[in-house]
Amino acid sequence: MGSTEDLDYPQVILQYSSGFLVSKVMFTACQLGVFDLLESEEPLSSNAIAARLGTSTTGMERLLDACVGLKLLAVELTQEGALYRNTEVSNIYLTKSSPKSQYHIMMYYSNTVYLCWHYLADAVREGRNQYERAFGISSEDPFGAMYRSEEEMLNFMAGQNSVWSVCGRDVLAAFDLSPFTQIYDLGGGGGALARECVSLYPNSTVTIYDLPKVVQLAKEQFVPPEECRINFHEGDFFNDLIPEAELYILSKILHDWDDEKCRQLLAKVYKACKPGGGVLLVESLLNEDKSGPLETQLYSMNMLVQTEGKERTAAEYSKLLETAGFGEVQIKRTGKLYDAVLGRK
Numbered sequence: 001m002g003s004t005e006d007l008d009y010p011q012v013i014l015q016y017s018s019g020f021l022v023s024k025v026m027f028t029a030c031q032l033g034v035f036d037l038l039e040s041e042e043p044l045s046s047n048a049i050a051a052r053l054g055t056s057t058t059g060m061e062r063l064l065d066a067c068v069g070l071k072l073l074a075v076e077l078t079q080e081g082a083l084y085r086n087t088e089v090s091n092i093y094l095t096k097s098s099p100k101s102q103y104h105i106m107m108y109y110s111n112t113v114y115l116c117w118h119y120l121a122d123a124v125r126e127g128r129n130q131y132e133r134a135f136g137i138s139s140e141d142p143f144g145a146m147y148r149s150e151e152e153m154l155n156f157m158a159g160q161n162s163v164w165s166v167c168g169r170d171v172l173a174a175f176d177l178s179p180f181t182q183i184y185d186l187g188g189g190g191g192a193l194a195r196e197c198v199s200l201y202p203n204s205t206v207t208i209y210d211l212p213k214v215v216q217l218a219k220e221q222f223v224p225p226e227e228c229r230i231n232f233h234e235g236d237f238f239n240d241l242i243p244e245a246e247l248y249i250l251s252k253i254l255h256d257w258d259d260e261k262c263r264q265l266l267a268k269v270y271k272a273c274k275p276g277g278g279v280l281l282v283e284s285l286l287n288e289d290k291s292g293p294l295e296t297q298l299y300s301m302n303m304l305v306q307t308e309g310k311e312r313t314a315a316e317y318s319k320l321l322e323t324a325g326f327g328e329v330q331i332k333r334t335g336k337l338y339d340a341v342l343g344r345k
Helices: 009-017 019-032 034-039 046-053 057-069 088-093 103-117 120-126 131-135 142-146 150-172 192-200 212-222 259-272 294-306 314-324
Strands: 073-078 081-086 182-186 205-210 230-234 245-251 273-283 327-332 339-344
Touching (some): 019 057, 019 103, 034 046, 034 057, 034 081, 046 081, 103 142, 103 294, 120 294, 131 142, 142 150, 150 192, 192 205, 205 212, 212 230, 245 259, 314 327
Parallel strands (some): 182 205, 182 245, 205 230
8 A cells, every 4th residue: 555645535535425425326316226137138228227226317227337337237339329238246246136235224224223323423423323313203112213123124134135146155154063963043044154054064053043023034035944953943033932942042132232231141151051061252453553444444333323232343343252251262353244253151
């Protein structure tokens, strides 16, 4: 990297300030169905795409050109005019039918996260989430907004599933989990991580422990009944009993809560855990000096506007585990969005 003198700071600042425009272009193209339309079609003109999707021609043409600039679409100039098609990236990650589709997480960001971030300055002033301003829902109920309707709950669960379709195997393979055959996935939601786990470790069974309405939706929409190695347990793991198991997975759970709630939960997990068992934390780890990674710093800001928690360093997670009684704490950075922390009893 060059010296600070090499940076064009005005240009950098302008690029940062327009970052939200980039994401909204991508979200809007997904929402309107641009990538789905072009998935199996021959290249189409902006007029044809606008007509098929029921939009204005001028608005669609500008949206398509912006997607070309973002390399989400490709354009070919012919005698009949410009023809647009998907790139490989958009076919893999932005079409609903792709196994690695990120469509639902984008709709969750567009419909929920963006509304909370509108009040970021208030969150910084007050040090608490902004659900009351964004949705009229008490800030004491962080998941009330995410689950404010079945549609939004479905978007959130499908969005989390899409994340694990890309990152799940990396965090589950960070350590050899094959000795653990009886696994509980606390807050396992739509079950994508559980499905990755039983695929990677065929001798294991995974029980998804989540709120009753989440479990019901997972059974109906996400986990096929023939998947006999995945079971369900309805409950609130803060207030209800946690059954005995060999391994507990807490994926993106602790970052939702303050240190005291994390200590309470981990103490319950330690008490339930079989001797020789363990707990696997899946989180995005900050550098020890909190200088990065940038994505994790931004996630921590998101925890401020949406939850009661924050992103943490490896040392901070290790301390939480050790305070609960877990030892032999190991850290594995995957090089992807999420990392793995394993503690043993």
